[in-house]
Amino acid sequence: MDSSWNSSAAGLGSVDPQLQHLIRVETQKQRFQQLVHQVTELCWEKCVDKPGPALDSRAEACFVNCVDRFIDTSQFTLHQLEQTQKPKPIFSESLSD
Template identity: 85%
Template sequence: MDSSSSSSAAGLGSVDPQLQHFIEVETQKQRFQQLVHQMTELCWEKCMDKPGPKLDSRAEACFVNCVERFIDTSQFILNRLEQTQKSKPVFSESLSD
């Protein structure tokens, strides 16, 4: 998806390549940060009871698992949607009705 956005940016003609590279890198970094914000909030609900004087090892392990399972969930959903689309494309069916 980055290649399409960069090629459309290049279509404008006079985009500084250094600037374009900078924007691509920063966009990537920002996506990462945004997901960290989102997962921290989500996992905080699952893993935190009462905030103590330090993050105990049990909570820390919970946060790590929470991140791993969140990404697994996202990938599972993506895969399953792809599979179900192949066997019986619900989206196009409902569109053609």
């Protein structure tokens, strides 16, 4: 195994915080671009029968609906995940009368 690779990999824990931030931002951009590509492909296959020079009103309305449903589904899924991550309270009612 190459010793220069090992020393480079071992040094990742001490990466500059600004560089770590830049990497996170670029990763988020890449994920967003992948999501846009996925939605575009999905909605294109669903809404466009024959490609032409412009979208007809039916295809345009279909795209709007398709994107709206994708956003609604994504928000619902995120909400459900957030709910499952919250700690559930243990019996919190007072027993005093």
